[in-house]
Amino acid sequence: MKNRKLFRFSVRVLAVLLALLLPVSALGEDAGASHAEAEDAFPWTLGDYLLPIDFTPGSAPDENGYSESKDANGNAVMVYEDSTIKVTVSQATWMNTPILIADVVISDPSQLRTASMGDGDFSKGKMSQGKVVTQAKHMNAVLAINGDSAYAKEKKEFGIIFRQGKQIHARLDESGRFRMDLLLVDENGDFHGIHSAQPGDLDDPSVYEGRKIFNVFSFGPIIVENGAVVTDYRGADRGTSEGGTWMVMRSGIDATRMVIGQAGPLHYKIFTSKGKRSGSRGLTLQELAEFIVTQDVQIAYNLDGGDSTVLYFRGKQVNPDTGNARALWDIIYFASAEKR
Secondary structure (H helix, E strand, C coil), rough: HHHHHHHHHHHHHHHHHHHCCCCCCCCCCCCHHHHHHHHCCCCCCCCCCCCCCCCCCCCCHHHHHHHEEEECCCCCEEEEEECCCEEEEEEEEECEEEEEEEEEEEECHHHHEEEECCCCCCCCCCCCCEEEHHHHCCCCEEEEEEECCCCCHHHHHHHHEEEEEEEEEECCCCCCCCCCEEEECCCCCCCCCECCCCCCCCCCCCCCCCCCEEEEECCCCEECCCCCEECCCHHHHCCCCCCCCCCCCCCCEEEEEEEEEECCCCEEEEECCCCCCCCCCECCCHHHHHHHHHCCCCCEEEEECCHHHHHHECCEEEECCCCCCCEEEEEECCEECCCC
8 A cells, every 4th residue: 555655646747747748748839729728618727648538649659769678488579768658568368368468558648539530629510430540540549449330220228438528428227227337537547446336426527526527438348346356247236226237248158358458657558359250259348358467457347349349559450350440439549648
């Protein structure tokens, strides 16, 4: 616990020092205006962040920040590092299934961002779909992954979508038939999970337990909580008359998976497992969760998998491409905040 407090303090000190070196945003002269426009749309006052809390891109990655080496098994280890972010992409094997692990440490909560097709803004009505790689390049992502299918029919009817501090839509199912697990990302970049969200669980998506909320994802299920595997996605402890979330995403099937988790303050890990279509055994959600808890992750959340699974790094998709990668509505990405 003492080490975690020291780590949190060190990260905050680094963020303050960077903020002194970089004017509020690292995006140039127009960024101040973007920050002001975003603040007008918020239900609360923004603090100072390295990047504006809106849908503008991050700073373009520094090409000199990339490096590559080999691990003890001869697998590639890819790294990006600058003064505001470090990303390491490595490979492990679990139950005869390769897993790509992206370890991300950022300096400021604003560097964990979301976007949709076009200019990234979710709030302009009907959204188009596009490849994750296209969206990621447009937003200057260091690393990006597919999101939660934000504009799928079920989400518009029975989900909460809150992105970059803006509520896009919010309706929780009262019948209990379509209750999804929610993942909330707060002003400190910390993750919070709500099982089988129902009316009353999140009356105001902009605030949770006294913290301002930047993003809410409706998908799931939550597969790791408090550092332990969640084994029953429909259990009675979920608090619904129907016995839990319907969004179990073929939990018992060996499949291609995408999971995002938090290991500590401003420290995240992403897990992308291969499936049968890419020549591997594939993993159930519980099998993947059993691996994730060996990686010091405190909370992990399942995102859209199968042909939607994309891990973007260094300008391209780095997880095996089955040739059927879907066009998607949205991405989650990590950005540099260096001014160049």
